[in-house]
Amino acid sequence: MKKGQIFEGMVEEVNFPNKGIVKIDARQVTVKNTIPGQKVSFMVNKIRKGKAEGRLLDTLEKSPVELEQVSCPHFGSCGGCNYQSLPYEEQLKLKAEQVLNLLESVVPNVNELFEGIKASPQQFGYRNKMEFTFGDEYKDGPLSAGMHKRNSFYDIVTVDQCQIVDEDYRKILSCTLEFFQKSGAAFYHRLRHTGYLRHLLVRKAVKTGEILIDLVTTTQYDKMSSCQPEEIRDILQRKKETSATKETTESEDTMQSGAELLNSSDAESEAVILSSWKEALLGLSLSGTITGILHTKNDSVADAVKNEGTDLLYGRDYIVEELLGLKFKISTFSFFQTNSLGAEVLYETAREYIGDTLNEKAGKIVFDLYSGTGTIAQMLAPAARNVIGVEIVEEAVEAAKENAALNQLNNCEFIAGDVLKVLDTIVEKPDFIVLDPPREGIHPKALEKIIRYGVDQMIYISCKPTSLQRDLEVLLARGYEVKRVCCVDMFPGTVHVETIALLQKSKPDTYVKLSLDMEDYYRIMNTEGDAKIE
Numbered sequence: 405m406k407k408g409q410i411f412e413g414m415v416e417e418v419n420f421p422n423k424g425i426v427k428i429d430a431r432q433v434t435v436k437n438t439i440p441g442q443k444v445s446f447m448v449n450k451i452r453k454g455k456a457e458g459r460l461l462d463t464l465e466k467s468p469v470e471l472e473q474v475s476c477p478h479f480g481s482c483g484g485c486n487y488q489s490l491p492y493e494e495q496l497k498l499k500a501e502q503v504l505n506l507l508e509s510v511v512p513n514v515n516e517l518f519e520g521i522k523a524s525p526q527q528f529g530y531r532n533k534m535e536f537t538f539g540d541e542y543k544d545g546p547l548s549a550g551m552h553k554r555n556s557f558y559d560i561v562t563v564d565q566c567q568i569v570d571e572d573y574r575k576i577l578s579c580t581l582e583f584f585q586k587s588g589a590a591f592y593h594r595l596r597h598t599g600y601l602r603h604l605l606v607r608k609a610v611k612t613g614e615i616l617i618d619l620v621t622t623t624q625y626d627k628m629s630s631c632q633p634e635e636i637r638d639i640l641q642r643k644k645e646t647s648a649t650k651e652t653t654e655s656e657d658t659m660q661s662g663a664e665l666l667n668s669s670d671a672e673s674e675a676v677i678l679s680s681w682k683e684a685l686l687g688l689s690l691s692g693t694i695t696g697i698l699h700t701k702n703d704s705v706a707d708a709v710k711n712e713g714t715d716l717l718y719g720r721d722y723i724v725e726e727l728l729g730l731k732f733k734i735s736t737f738s739f740f741q742t743n744s745l746g747a748e749v750l751y752e753t754a755r756e757y758i759g760d761t762l763n764e765k766a767g768k769i770v771f772d773l774y775s776g777t778g779t780i781a782q783m784l785a786p787a788a789r790n791v792i793g794v795e796i797v798e799e800a801v802e803a804a805k806e807n808a809a810l811n812q813l814n815n816c817e818f819i820a821g822d823v824l825k826v827l828d829t830i831v832e833k834p835d836f837i838v839l840d841p842p843r844e845g846i847h848p849k850a851l852e853k854i855i856r857y858g859v860d861q862m863i864y865i866s867c868k869p870t871s872l873q874r875d876l877e878v879l880l881a882r883g884y885e886v887k888r889v890c891c892v893d894m895f896p897g898t899v900h901v902e903t904i905a906l907l908q909k910s911k912p913d914t915y916v917k918l919s920l921d922m923e924d925y926y927r928i929m930n931t932e933g934d935a936k937i938e
């Protein structure tokens with residue numbers, strides 16, 4: 405097999421997260437973006453250490469389990485969803501199999517333990533947050549806003565019919581795109597580092613219907629916006645015409661004339677543009693209510709949504725969501741589970757797994773590590789003596805404190821910082837630990853500190869089963885066993901899946917030789933000493 409060769413074959417299985425396996429003369433080739441049972445053609449594009457990868461060229465035959473018609477028109481071109489062509493039951497089956505396959509190598513009897521996968525209460529329109537990126541769909545094409553094209557770093561597909569969000573998101577996206585297309589503003593070009601528009605963030609609370617919108621731009625309005633004075637004047641003219649028919653408001657009183665604007669600074673003209681965009685949004689007919697419109701500046705070269713200063717254009721800078729009877733203030737940048745109704749299923753499962761271990765009389769101290777806006781901590785607080793949450797994003801910690809006050813919980817403490825370092829500063833010892841780390845899992849040195857507490861039980865909530873597999877291998881080698889495990893599908897249509905495991909300390913903490921992969925992992929992380937590796 406050589407690079408550049410083209411083959412046809414059947415997809416035998418798809419491993420997490422998106423690794424289709426096609427066998428060519430007993431040789432395994434990984435082909436992304438495929439579904440088990442499809443016949444595909446692909447070009448070999450990588451051969452390393454005997455492992456081959458192929459780039460999907462065409463789907464020659466559908467899988468027998470695939471749908472005739474996919475409801476999302478962007479499916480295939482948009483890089484967001486991979487499993488929209490599967491009926492929901494098949495998606496669930498596939499994800500459960502993938503997680504089981506991964507856990508089989510580290511958890512004894514996992515087939516008997518595994519309690520299956522819980523469905524998301526909503527298959528479509530389930531997201532409470534979306535980050536749309538500005539760009540163009542092809543080189544020098546018109547301004548687009550949406551998701552990265554499948555297999556592309558630069559091209560952006562306008563996802564104005566996206567099915568995993570509700571109609572309000574689609575309206576807000578279309579309105580914003582149309583507005584900035586007309587105003588001629590340029591998108592931030594990731595290679596040239598020039599341009600203005602970067603991201604559009606939309607958050608909508610499922611329970612309260614509150615909507616928060618944040619436009620993220622560079623500060624390059626002056627040089628890189630291609631807004632023409634005539635276009636700005638047009639916008640102003642339209643605003644004036646509207647204001648003539650409406651009651652005069654303060655902002656309209658102070659609005660500049662087109663002529664004044666031509667002489668005004670870029671900052672003033674940017675303010676006019678943003679104010680007009682805000683008005684356009686507020687004029688939309690939505691099922692929810694816009695409670696905040698923000699403008700965030702970000703000049704960093706990284707493509708991530710970052711906050712380097714935010715102006716409030718309208719309302720307030722947060723929304724309130726409700727989960728399991730508790731209220732949560734969520735700002736633009738703090739972590740909050742993206743599927744509110746799915747999060748309730750996840751947290752209820754955690755509560756069920758914890759069972760009677762925590763109750764008011766037991767007076768236990770609980771650590772909620774990687775606590776985000778403190779959702780899990782607050783859910784457990786009524787049954788604990790004290791809950792201590794640790795979270796690296798300061799804004800999320802502030803929100804967690806406010807949320808606890810909002811929910812009248814006075815036995816929650818939230819500490820900002822890296823779990824790895826913060827654990828050294830906490831005097832109390834935990835009786836119970838909840839782990840809900842980011843995708844990369846738990847840093848080995850942090851995991852070592854967690855293990856050394858020697859608590860009887862822990863809950864591990866994971867949004868990436870490959871990281872869970874790696875961390876479980878360590879935890880199991882160090883005396884824990886998995887008592888219960890299941891998946892919750894928080895991300896229908898996509899490859900992602902949440903897994904939750906209840907761990908019980910069953911043996912003393914003794915050294916057990918880990919698999920070669922794990923030893924490699926520790927070497928990479930340079931933590932051999934701490935992690936008891938020979």
Ligand SMILES: C[S@@+](CC[C@H](N)C(=O)[O-])C[C@H]1O[C@@H](n2cnc3c(N)ncnc32)[C@H](O)[C@@H]1O
Pocket residue numbers: 739740741774775776777778779780794795796797800821822823824840841842843867
């Ligand atoms: C999967 S989220 C879980 C949040 C929360 N438990 C929830 O359910 O909403 C992971 C969280 O870990 C935080 N985080 C990432 N690395 C961290 C670290 N080294 N120390 C502390 N928190 C971290 C992230 O900011 C994020 O809020």
